[in-house]
Each structure stands twice: as C-alpha cells, then as structure tokens.
Amino acid sequence: MDIRTLHANDLELVCRHREAMFRDAGGRDEVLMPMTGHFREWVRPRLLDGSYFGFVMLDDGAPVAGIGLMLIDWPPHPAHPTQDKRGYVLNVFVEPEYRNRGLARELMKLAEAEFARRGVGYAILHATEKGRPLYQGMGWNGTTEMAKALDVL
Numbered sequence: 001m002d003i004r005t006l007h008a009n010d011l012e013l014v015c016r017h018r019e020a021m022f023r024d025a026g027g028r029d030e031v032l033m034p035m036t037g038h039f040r041e042w043v044r045p046r047l048l049d050g051s052y053f054g055f056v057m058l059d060d061g062a063p064v065a066g067i068g069l070m071l072i073d074w075p076p077h078p079a080h081p082t083q084d085k086r087g088y089v090l091n092v093f094v095e096p097e098y099r100n101r102g103l104a105r106e107l108m109k110l111a112e113a114e115f116a117r118r119g120v121g122y123a124i125l126h127a128t129e130k131g132r133p134l135y136q137g138m139g140w141n142g143t144t145e146m147a148k149a150l151d152v153l
Contacts, residue, residue, distance in 0.1 A: 017093035087115035087123030
C-alpha cells in the first residue's frame, strides 16, 4: 500500500469519498447530491491553497482510502489553553473491499503525526457510529458539544 499527500487534482476523489462516507452512515441522495455540489465548490480553493490537506492510500495506484485534515481557528480553551487552533479530522473513508485491514487506523496515526508536526496539540472530529469504536480505541473521547440546525432567512 502506498501513501501520499492529497493534491489539488484529488478534488473528485475527496468529493466521492465524502459522499460515500455519508451514504454509509445512512444519508439520502436528496441531501447528499446537493451537499456534494456545494462541498466541491467549498473544498476546491482549500485544496489549492493547502488549507484542506490529508492523505490517500493507494493499492497498485488506485485510491482505496483517504482522510482530510484542517486547522481551524479556535480561541484558547481549557483543553488547549495556549493555542488558538485545533486540528480537525474529516472525511475518513475506506473503500468497502479494503475495510477491516487497519487502513483507517493508519490514516488516523498519520493525521495525529501531521498535527503534531504542525505544532497543534488538540484535535477534534465528528464520528459516525461505524467509526466511533476505532476513534475510542485510539484514545479519542466524546466532548460536551451540542448542535442544532437553524432556520436560515
């Protein structure tokens, strides 16, 4: 298995993996299709400027797993009292025929090392039910975060 960093020309791969990840979690096409279109326009400039970064795993040149990473502005907080950034993990996806081989675990280790290399000591992610056991097994814990979808004017 080869591993490389994401490139700007990985736009369609990132979009495909994200949509498949949400579909695996029970997402419906009437939501996922427009989401992917808007995500594509959102992530395109971030792939170009490097503010969305990550890794892709390849088997004989074919992408089989990937992970997206970002640094997000966040005020100093009790969990990171001297830093104004958090690492953010998103879009962890492994093709179905490659699952249960430790690829997602390896991607998470790469993510943690990349955040450390960039001097970021605290990271967050939003886990699907399928992903939760992996993250918990690697020492990731739940937080007190709550969310609400608001009506947009």
